[in-house]
Amino acid sequence: MRLDPDELAAAGPFSKAERAAVYRAIETRRDVRGEFLPQRVPDAAIARLLEAAHHAPSVGLMQPWNFIVIRDLDRRRAIRDIVMRRNDEAAAMFEDERAAAYQRLKLEGIVEAPLNICVTCDRGRGGKVVLGRTHQRDTDLLSTACAVQNLFLAARAEGIGVGWVSIFEPDDLRPVLGLPDAVVPVAYLCVGYVAELFRRPELEARKWSKRLDLESLVFAEGWGSAWAFPEVG
Template sequence: MAEEKDDAFTPAERDALYKAIFSRRDVRGQFRPDPVPDEVLTRILLAAHHAPSVGFMQPWNFIVITDQEVKSRIHADFTRATEEAAAMFEGERRSLYSRLKLEGIREAPINLCITCDRERSGPVVLGRTHMPAMDLYSCVCAVQNLWLAARAEGLGVGWVSILHEDALRDALGIPERIVPIAYLCLGHVTHFEATPELESKGWRKRLPLEDLVFRDRWQGE
């Protein structure tokens, strides 16, 4: 019988990975005030820092926010932005949107802003020569790593995207050349929902995988 390689996952390790993927949720209203230990936060950030990046440029930075005054500034902008967003929907859709809780900015003990420094490796980056947005996508991979690591630690994460970029830059002192990628809320939660909240609340259903997989070339409309 062939020897098992040291880098192979055991069945239990494989199942744990899939459990984290399938039970990850965008958390909004279940945050508890309990502090997140520094060693846990460090592990989560280290997981994010080990995301793949184009040309190994590692273009991310992580702004850790615990100051309530800063959180309040961000929340005030969210309030303005979500009022603007609600007006973009009509009828029952607008009514449902207004009933959804879409952030946990003040409740979560930690907020995180993940940014992209597009100049970190100079003007020519291996792998970005013909697809210039690859550094931005690399930072999104860091977000996903962080999210899965947090779930494995029993912590919830919520991504807040209903914000004005200029207001976010101003509140956090982000230079013009740095691109804000994700504003996240992080902390212990009372529970994780069995299904994504937007699905359970009737906003959208998960699409069937078989409708999304093509072979060899595009087969959609």
């Protein structure tokens, strides 16, 4: 296949200010649960978030995602009720003090947020054989997760908070959202403006967990051999 030269553009780093903005969005992104403001998110802002999500990388350019924008309060209440039932099941999986700590956590803002977005993956998109998916079937799900991350980062740049709700079985949402058989929900997102964000991830601030040391997670050439991090000066 011949490539049109006009398809290529010069590569190079962003400016210092542009790089700083990208890293700031990454480092200050937070999963929002209880800090939503009632202010409506304009359709133009939603469109920008979805455009950013749609520019995510996808294996074989399969673009398996769809986005369901949900404002209707009754529909959100129905989904909140599903999550609450599943949350009770999840709480029973923890023991003693951990169970009590789990019950104190707020893990969703489905009704408090003025907007929900369900990001789905069409597992049949692209047909039976998709470039890059021939040996790793779940690359469609992984590609959809990349779209979710893009949406998170774009939202941070817009001053919009996003909370990822995952306490449900995928089939739980099927009747509420009318999902076809081949389509699975990958992320259910609560979206809205926020006045404040946690300086650290909320679960770290609330002593549930903490960020792992990066140096312990990076190996050189193979598993278990530590990579030598450069001196920061």
